Amino acid sequence: MDNEFCQCLIGGENADIIYDVFCYDGQMCFCGSTYSFDGEERGFLGCIEDGKLKWCKIVRGAGYLSRILIEDEKIYVCGEYVSACFDLEGSPLWMKRGKPFLGLTKIGELIAVCGQHGSIVVLNKDNHEHVSKQVFVLEASGTRSSPFFSNIGCFKDMLIIVGTSPRAISRNSKEDCVIACFNSSLEPVWALSVGDSERNLLTGVHCEDNNIFVCGSTKNKTTGKYDILVACFAENGELEWCTIIGGRLNEEAYGICSYNNILYVVGYTESGDLGGHDGFVVVLNKKGELLKSYIVGGSLNEGFSAVRASEKGLLLIGYTESAGFGKSTGLILQLPYKIVETTIQNKLKLKEWKPVAKQWSPQIKQIELKTSESVLKRESFITISWTPKILA
Numbered sequence: 001m002d003n004e005f006c007q008c009l010i011g012g013e014n015a016d017i018i019y020d021v022f023c024y025d026g027q028m029c030f031c032g033s034t035y036s037f038d039g040e041e042r043g044f045l046g047c048i049e050d051g052k053l054k055w056c057k058i059v060r061g062a063g064y065l066s067r068i069l070i071e072d073e074k075i076y077v078c079g080e081y082v083s084a085c086f087d088l089e090g091s092p093l094w095m096k097r098g099k100p101f102l103g104l105t106k107i108g109e110l111i112a113v114c115g116q117h118g119s120i121v122v123l124n125k126d127n128h129e130h131v132s133k134q135v136f137v138l139e140a141s142g143t144r145s146s147p148f149f150s151n152i153g154c155f156k157d158m159l160i161i162v163g164t165s166p167r168a169i170s171r172n173s174k175e176d177c178v179i180a181c182f183n184s185s186l187e188p189v190w191a192l193s194v195g196d197s198e199r200n201l202l203t204g205v206h207c208e209d210n211n212i213f214v215c216g217s218t219k220n221k222t223t224g225k226y227d228i229l230v231a232c233f234a235e236n237g238e239l240e241w242c243t244i245i246g247g248r249l250n251e252e253a254y255g256i257c258s259y260n261n262i263l264y265v266v267g268y269t270e271s272g273d274l275g276g277h278d279g280f281v282v283v284l285n286k287k288g289e290l291l292k293s294y295i296v297g298g299s300l301n302e303g304f305s306a307v308r309a310s311e312k313g314l315l316l317i318g319y320t321e322s323a324g325f326g327k328s329t330g331l332i333l334q335l336p337y338k339i340v341e342t343t344i345q346n347k348l349k350l351k352e353w354k355p356v357a358k359q360w361s362p363q364i365k366q367i368e369l370k371t372s373e374s375v376l377k378r379e380s381f382i383t384i385s386w387t388p389k390i391l392a
Contacts, residue, residue, distance in 0.1 A: 005336070007344055008048065008392040009320070011329035012036025016388070017319040018330035020306045024070040027054065027088075030317075031077050032330050033064035037386055043079045044386060047090065051392035055090040060382040067104035071111070072125060078104045078113040082381060083121065090383075096123070097377045098132075103152035103205075107159055107184055114161050118146035119374060120186055122159075133186045134374040137165045137178065137193075137367055144370065147178050148201075150216075155207040155235070158183055162202035162214050168193035169363050175199045177216060177362075179233065180369060188369045190237040196363040200229070204256040204265070204306075210235055211286065215256040215265045218244060218360075226250040229360075230265055230284060239364055241288040245357045247271025251280070255317070259309035259337060261286055266316055268303030269295060274349055276301035279318055281339070282355070290357035294339055298322020298348050302331070313337055323347030325389050 008028075010018060014035035021030045031045040037058050043065035046056030059065060065079035074093065075086040078101035085093045101115035110130055112122045118135035136144040147165035154160075159182045168176040176195035179202060182188055194200060202216035212233040217226045227246030230253070234240055245251070249270035256265045263284040272278030274297030281304070283292040296302055300321035308315040316333040323329070323345070333344070341351045 005342055005344055006334050006392070007323070007348070008332040008390070009324050009329050010046070010332070010388055010390055011325050012388050013326040014039065015327040016330045017305065017328060018317050018332060019064065019066045020068045021308060021315055021317050021332055022068045022070050023308070023310055023315075028332070029068055029070060029075055030330070030332065031065035031068040031079070034058070034388070036326060036388065043082070045075070045077055045086070045090070046388070047088075048390065048392065053387065053390045056386045056388055057086075057090045058384040058386045059084070060384065062381060066102050069104060069106065071106055074125065076104060076111050078102070078115070083113050083123065084381070085125075092381070092383055095381050098374075102150050103161070105152045105154045105159070107154045108157065110184060112152055112154075112159055114149040114152040116148055118149060120149065120159075120161065120182065121374075122184060122186060131186050132374045133371040135180075136370040136372070137168055138370070139165075139167045140170050141167060150201070150203045151205050153205040153207045153212070155181070155212055158189060160205055160207055160212050162205045162216070164201040165193065168367055169195040169365055173198070175201060177202045178367070179212075179214060179237070181237065186371065188371070191367050191369045192237050193365045193367045194231070194239070194362050200362070202229070203254045206256045206258060208258055211240070213256055213258065213263060215253040217252045226252055228253045228265065228267065228282065230256070230263070230288065232286070232288060242360045242362060243284065243288040243290065243357055244360045245282055245290060245293070245355050247353075247355045251355070255304065255306040257307050257309045258286075259314070262291070262337075264307050264309070264314060266304035266307040266318075269353070271355065272297055272353060274351070275299045275322060278302055279304040279316065280353060281307065281314070281316060281335070288359070292339070293353040293355055294350055295353040296333065296348055296350050301328075302348070320348065
């Protein structure tokens with residue numbers, strides 16, 4: 001993928017999606033979910049080099065693999081019920097069974113994952129469990145509930161975890177954003193709930209310099225539709241700014257990154273005009289001001305689940321129904337940082353999008369967290385080689 005504008009399609013004859021990629025030494029490792037292997041939802045990961053598939057593995061027992069990173073020449077992934085480590089040839093080194101995991105990061109010499117039911121796990125890279133906790137949030141009614149942790153990032157020597165929890169702001173709110181800071185021993189440093197609308201959720205986090213940038217969605221009580229939410233927090237949890245961005249219909253954001261002091265947020269929108277749902281990338285400065293917005297789409301549906309910044313450009317990761325092999329196909333799209341309107345391989349169009357952006361002052365409430373010990377089980381998931389179709 002050396003051209004400024006290029007796409008990579010990965011999948012089979014059924015429904016497939018790529019959730020994340022990690023570039024390393026001229027190779028691109030990916031993970032996601034496929035129905036094309038045997039008709040059941042299976043997590044899979046693989047590696048592409050020079051536009052060709054090097055290897056690909058199905059992980060049976062995991063319906064999806066949501067995040068991937070490479071550290072010390074090892075591949076770490078997390079997903080449904082699994083946290084695992086592979087060598088660079090795709091052979092499993094160790095696997096752990098736990099709650100469905102959605103977020104993955106490294107903190108010093110440790111690996112951390114988070115997911116559903118308030119689960120957080122910190123592992124040594126050699127498979128020894130460092131600490132594992134289940135987190136509970138005290139709702140406004142006084143009831144304890146488990147938050148849904150969507151993503152995790154490393155901020156200096158601490159972990160920042162984002163997600164959602166019911167009725168954390170008030171008894172009337174259905175879901176509120178949760179952002180919490182933990183040390184490497186998983187002791188809470190601070191925790192906040194952010195809301196004041198019908199539903200609020202955080203799905204992405206990016207930590208840089210002294211700032212914590214997050215993205216997600218908020219559903220307005222008046223309009224009844226979802227808008228993109230992008231916010232910045234200081235090291236102590238103080239809200240610096242919060243911007244909401246939206247068109248006439250629903251938008252949801254899933255990934256955020258930065259490059260050269262510019263923020264990039266991706267997801268999907270129903271407000272585009274290219275076909276069905278369109279993938280979007282919105283561009284902001286670090287003051288929360290919207291600079292540009294673009295949509296990517298064809299005749300059917302497209303969406304992005306993550307975004308990565310590289311020296312060659314942006315990598316937008318997700319799926320396409322308009323340009324693939326089956327019902328949906330995993331999509332990795334490389335764009336230059338100076339984005340211009342174009343048509344990509346006669347199937348997908350990239351065009352400017354003009355949503356409305358405005359500042360938002362949500363309610364913010366310090367919340368009390370309780371934790372209990374949680375233990376992962378070591379388990380040997382079955383891995384099977386698979387050769388999906390590749391078009392790069």
